[in-house]
Amino acid sequence: MRWEGNRESENVEDRRGQGGGGGRPVFGGRSIGIGTIVIALVGGWVLGVNPLTLLGMLSGGGPVAIEQPQAPAQRPPADDQMAKFVSTVLADTEDVWRKLFTEAGGQYRDPTLVLFRGATRTACGQGQAAMGPFYCPADQKVYIDLGFYETLKNRLGAPGEFAQAYVIAHEVGHHVQNLLGITAKMDQMRQRMSEVQYNGMSVRLELQADCFAGVWANKAQDARQILENGDIEAAMNAAAKIGDDALQRGSGGAVVPESFTHGSSAQRQRWFSNGLKSGSVKACDTFSASAL
Incomplete structure (x- = not known):
């Protein structure tokens, strides 16, 4: 992937020198005990769902509060190569989505990327490295422990810089959904759905974020020719490795489609490809699609 020398985003917050914080997350006005957190972490790893979402479901949903304030934000060191990489990818997503929102008559608000x-504490509860990267709509921040990239490469078998960029672009896709009001509609529907029904809607939400990641790649390639040989294959491989069926198989369990929250490997590849080939937000309407 060609990224060196491109603009770096200013919207990167480095908390790697800080402790994780001692306070427990509070969901719906109730403190969540360690047993619930363990269930959510295990479920998140096996099922591929953000454990913060599971914590909300296990506690009955509701607003989230954080018990302690976060320390002042810091910029990453100038000589940190991996931080430079994610800052550059984030800047690229900013350029693409600002332009797309402007063309549609809207205004894009940049998310913050937290290392x-x-x-670390978030407005959605206590974030853990075991969750993998995630987006918190309450504070409009993407969170990532860069150690996840070693997991992606060595444990999940998905190496490559563009695979790493795809992960960031997917989480930024959730930010786009938040700005478009899609996330809020999902939260409203949660109260009226069974767990299986909500899982199905969650799959559509995640596949749309995959498609939005593909839209970013399309536009970034047109504007800056970021792709090199093997990059698309690396992203498609990453999409396959983090499909719900692949994660459930890798955990040694049975594949249970009713529990899917992110989509199968084939579905994640298909929707990323839809966005990549079309470069169109309209091509990412997973909620109206009869087949995923």
């Missing part, structure tokens, strides 16, 4: 190590 942390181990654990």
